[in-house]
Amino acid sequence: MKGTPPVKRALFEEDHEQFRELATEFNTREVSGKYAQWEKDHQIPREVWQSAGENGLLGLAVPEEFGGMGIDDYRFRVVLDEEFVRAGHLAVALAFHLHDDLVLPYLLAYGSDELKAKWLPRMVDGSTITSCAFTEPGAGSDLRAVRTKAVRDGEDWLLSGQKTFIGNGAFGDAAVVLARTDAESGRATESSFSLFMVERSEGYTNGNPFDKMGLRASDTAELFFDEVRVSDADRIGEVGQGLRYVKEQLPQARLAIAVAAAAIGTASFDQALEHAKNRSTFGQALTQYQNTRFELANLKTESHVTQTFVDQAVLAFNNGELDAHEAAEVKLWASESAKELSDKALQIHGGYGYIMEYPIAQSFTAARLLTIFGGTSEIMRETIGRAL
Ligand SMILES: Cc1cc2nc3c(=O)[nH]c(=O)nc-3n(C[C@H](O)[C@H](O)[C@H](O)COP(=O)(O)OP(=O)(O)OC[C@H]3O[C@@H](n4cnc5c(N)ncnc54)[C@H](O)[C@@H]3O)c2cc1C
Structure with missing residues (x-):
């Protein structure tokens, strides 16, 4: 291990x-x-x-x-x-x-x-x-701007639109899709959206996997829906409740990213410590320099703090007590922390840190996603700030 x-x-x-x-x-x-x-x-x-x-x-x-x-x-x-x-x-x-x-x-x-x-x-x-297909070229942070639409056609729905940045999108078999079900009524409201489980079938296509800076083995792609026939039995929950459902599930979505972020922060510290012990300059190991020891001490302490916060949120979630605002706090903290820790741990690696075969380069590029996806840090701050 x-x-x-x-x-x-x-x-x-x-x-x-x-x-x-x-x-x-x-x-x-x-x-x-x-x-x-x-x-x-x-x-x-x-x-x-x-x-x-x-x-x-x-x-x-x-x-x-x-x-x-x-x-x-x-x-x-x-x-x-x-x-x-x-x-x-x-x-x-x-x-x-x-x-x-x-x-x-x-x-x-x-x-x-x-x-x-x-x-x-x-x-x-x-x-x-499976994939979770919410984001569109014109709707990332602002999901109310989603334009993909589902229109009734007898017992079924016809789904048309475009999604982007969809994980498992190129090789996945089905996606939970957020779509407008009142596209004819102009401006979207809270009850304009519904969720569907959409299986790959005629009219459901994808772009090539994006050339991402990290996490490259996971395929992330655009999805295109051209009048894809979706059975009403594949509608998830009530018509018009899609946005409410998305909000209700935010605690788990945010917590999950915080969990990964804490793990990446800890791994970054581990990777920096191992490198510092094994690498010598000017005739001594990097750990002999007070600056390196101080940096490692900071990494260790911050990863410990983050882990403690995340663990507390996991227990709260298990008890059904983690609300979307608290989940925003833990996602904000842990993802920003992973970004900072992996950056500092990379610095300790010198040039080796910039080479993708070194685990720290993988940690760094993975951490960079976490303050963006699943709601950006700015949106987390907005969420937390508005609830004060
Ligand atoms: C690798 C990767 C995988 C992804 N996987 C998925 C997936 O599987 N499914 C899916 O649905 N989506 C996925 N996403 C999309 C991701 O969730 C969005 O990129 C993210 O929500 C931000 O949306 P955006 O890119 O449109 O940025 P924008 O919304 O355009 O934001 C751009 C900048 O403006 C800031 N900003 C926007 N609005 C405000 C505001 N009101 N106040 C202050 N600042 C603001 C943002 O914080 C950001 O810094 C993925 C993205 C990436 C990069």
């Missing part, structure tokens, strides 16, 4: 540590040694999803009646995320995060039994890879 053990934490129990071993074995067996090629291909092979499914690593929260294990303790998702980050397989963490933290909660919370029976078993066994 790479890196030092995380700081002492009261968060986990025996079951979580056993699950950690499973996640570590999966990383070693299925990902290590292959990941660099996936980064070049911009793709995580489908077999890996299926193997993750067989090993019980997908759809953790899915109830047993729909093929899952019904794990509603979020600490298991935390363990999984941490192990992917610790092993340096950051893009796998992102790809599975989209499937489990962004798509799944909508199906579980608002899907009909018919919808759940159709989609959940396929998500659990990894045979269906």
